[in-house]
Every structure is written in structure tokens, then in C-alpha cells.
Amino acid sequence: MNTNPTGPEETFAGQLLGFTIASRSARGRVVRLDKTLDTILSAHAYPPPITHLLAEALVLAALMGGLVKNDGSQVTMQAQTESGAVRLLVCDFKGGELRGYVDFDESRLSELGANPSLFALFGKGYLAITFDMAGDKGRYQGIVPLEGDSLSEACERYFFQSEQVPTLIRCAVRSGGENCVAAGMLLQHLPDGEEGRDRIHARLDHPEWEHVAILGGSIRHDELIDPDLSLEAIVWRLFHEEAEVLVEKGSAISRGCRCSVEHYHEVLAKFPEADRDDMRNENGIILVDCAFCSRQFAIE
Known part of the structure; x- marks a missing residue:
């Protein structure tokens, strides 16, 4: 990076930002949603716990969608259970268009209190992440148990178990009041390059990955959702001491229901x-x- 952007004039609300740290074999994506998020949430009168859950899921879908080229490919995230208050959560991202929906049992949800855990919401559920690649590039899917404290942790587990890619994800949601704001960052260690050979073995203790993960993990929730802190400024704060960080502005994000x-x-x-x-x-x-x-x- 050659500049130190800290002001709101470069804020990428509703837009993806991609970055690469070549010397550390790492790549990342950052996203912040505001008006787009409100538009998606306004389709249903979701109670606060479901609003928070769906907001996080939409951020994750956008982050993972930002990993594929904008060529008609689609990333779909689906969480499902037969034993929890949430029956189904589904989000997808395609070409900058984002959508999501949650089906839940109102009576069971009301018994869980104000801040139910992921296990309370889903019970013994599972998370399926599907990459539908454009053209003849194929379709692949990974399924992991819905374990941990958040959907973000379940997604980290998916990347490590299904793709052997060490991944760190941080999400922040601010709901209540007139609008909801959500943001997130995804970091990955790719020692063989973004399109390199198959990764037979992944190391969470690789020194390059440990360095990047420590820096990335230091991001605070309030920084992610701060409207006066641009996404480029977030990357600058975390990685400005690196020799080179390549930043690429990604897709503008809109509500993309394709029904007609x-x-x-x-x-x-x-x-x-x-x-x-x-x-x-x-x-x-x-x-x-x-x-x-x-x-x-x-x-x-």
C-alpha cells in the first residue's frame, strides 16, 4: 500500500474489498453491509436473534462469494436441522447479488431467551457450503457439523476440513435502532497459490500463517462496523508493516432476489x-x- 486511508470518504459500505499479501502466501476479503442488509431483512419481521443470525450469514456468504470470479459463479450457504428452533437458513451470492432467508419456529425461539447460542438455535444441525462454478468448472460442496459459538467458526472448520485451507473469519453485527450494520473479514493461507496444486496437508502452525492470523485476529468488532473507517483503512491498520499488500476493489453488493x-x-x-x-x-x-x-x- 502506498497510502494511509483513514477517512470516511473511501468507505466501501455494501462493497467487497479483496487483498493479497504475497510474501505471506495469504489472501483476504473484507465486506460491510448496511442498506443492502436492511433491504434483505425488511422482507420479514425477524425477531432480534434471527436478525443477528441472518446478518452474520449474509456477511459470510458475501465473503465466500468474493473468493470466486465474477463470471456467473454462485456460492450458497445452507444451515439446516430438524431439532432446533431454526429449521433452515439459506444465503447465496452471485455476481454481487446477495440474498438470504431464515425459517424458524416462533414458539421454540421464544423459549430460548434474548441471546441464544448457536447450539440452542440449531441443535445438532449441519452447514453445507456449495460452490457452483460457471461454465464447465463444476460444482463442489462441503458439509460440516454446526459446532462452535458462531456460524463464522463453522465456516472456518469447513475450509480447513473440506479444502485444507487455514482460514480466519471475523464478523460483527450491530442491530437495533433504525438499521442494522454487519461486516466481516476473511483471511486464508494459500502456500501453493490461489489456483495451485491440491493441498494434501494444511498447517495451522505455519509461521507465515501464524503471523497473518495474529494480525488479522486483532481486528475489533467496533472497527469492522465503524462507518468512519473505510475497508481499505482496516487493511492498512492491520498489515501496513508488510512489504506489499495488493488491494482490489470488489463487487458492489445489492439485494439480488432473482424471482420473476x-x-x-x-x-x-x-x-x-x-x-x-x-x-x-x-x-x-x-x-x-x-x-x-x-x-x-x-x-x-
Whole structure:
């Protein structure tokens, strides 16, 4: 870095920032969501614990989505259980478009108090992370138990177990009042390069990774969500003593529900005609509810 940006004029709210520390074989992503987050949350009257959970999940989806090229690839994160207050949490990120939804049991949630733990919300649930790569690059998925104190910890475990990539993730959420703000940072150690050979063995005690992880882990929650501290300034504060840090401005992030009458026509066309007839109401209309944006579509 050649500058020391500290003011709000460079704030990347609602935008990804990528960076690489080549001398440490590390890469990172930083994101902060404000208006986009409010738009997504406004589709449903979520209670505070679910608002906080979904806000963190959306940050994680954006961070992981920022790891793939903006070429039509999609990253989907899904947490599911049959024993917890939360039945399903799903978020995805594609080309700068972010969306998410939580299905939960209101009565069971009300019994958990104001700040339920991850285990209280999900019980013995699991987290599935899917990378749908554009073109013929394929699709791959990893599944890990929902263990630890947060979704961030579960995502760290996913990267280490499924991809053998040491990863540090920090998320911060400020809810309440007129709006909700959430932000996060992801750091990874890639000793063979971002697109290098398969990583047969990962070392959490690698000296280069230990150095980067200690610096990255020093970030405070209030710094991540501080509107007067740009994302570039956060990277500068953490890593300004490194020989070189390459910073790249990423995608602007918007609420990206892809529902439309045309979309559902295409989806329903894949069903046999007899099945579509069974879906129609007394007026011959198929009503489709979009959980992401809380809208209903009438398909003739």
C-alpha cells in the first residue's frame, strides 16, 4: 500500500474489498453491509436473534462469494436441522447479488431467551457450503457439523476440513435502532497459490500463517462496523508493516432476489403437465411464494 486511508470518504459500505499479501502466501476479503442488509431483512419481521443470525450469514456468504470470479459463479450457504428452533437458513451470492432467508419456529425461539447460542438455535444441525462454478468448472460442496459459538467458526472448520485451507473469519453485527450494520473479514493461507496444486496437508502452525492470523485476529468488532473507517483503512491498520499488500476493489453488493414471473414459468415448465395441474387453485392459477423477498407470484 502506498497510502494511509483513514477517512470516511473511501468507505466501501455494501462493497467487497479483496487483498493479497504475497510474501505471506495469504489472501483476504473484507465486506460491510448496511442498506443492502436492511433491504434483505425488511422482507420479514425477524425477531432480534434471527436478525443477528441472518446478518452474520449474509456477511459470510458475501465473503465466500468474493473468493470466486465474477463470471456467473454462485456460492450458497445452507444451515439446516430438524431439532432446533431454526429449521433452515439459506444465503447465496452471485455476481454481487446477495440474498438470504431464515425459517424458524416462533414458539421454540421464544423459549430460548434474548441471546441464544448457536447450539440452542440449531441443535445438532449441519452447514453445507456449495460452490457452483460457471461454465464447465463444476460444482463442489462441503458439509460440516454446526459446532462452535458462531456460524463464522463453522465456516472456518469447513475450509480447513473440506479444502485444507487455514482460514480466519471475523464478523460483527450491530442491530437495533433504525438499521442494522454487519461486516466481516476473511483471511486464508494459500502456500501453493490461489489456483495451485491440491493441498494434501494444511498447517495451522505455519509461521507465515501464524503471523497473518495474529494480525488479522486483532481486528475489533467496533472497527469492522465503524462507518468512519473505510475497508481499505482496516487493511492498512492491520498489515501496513508488510512489504506489499495488493488491494482490489470488489463487487458492489445489492439485494439480488432473482424471482420473476418469467423465472417461475421456466421452473414450472420442467414439471410434467399433470403435476402442474395439481398445483393450480380453483381459478386455474399456480401461486408461488418467494421466501427471499416475501412476494407472491400468480402463474397462469
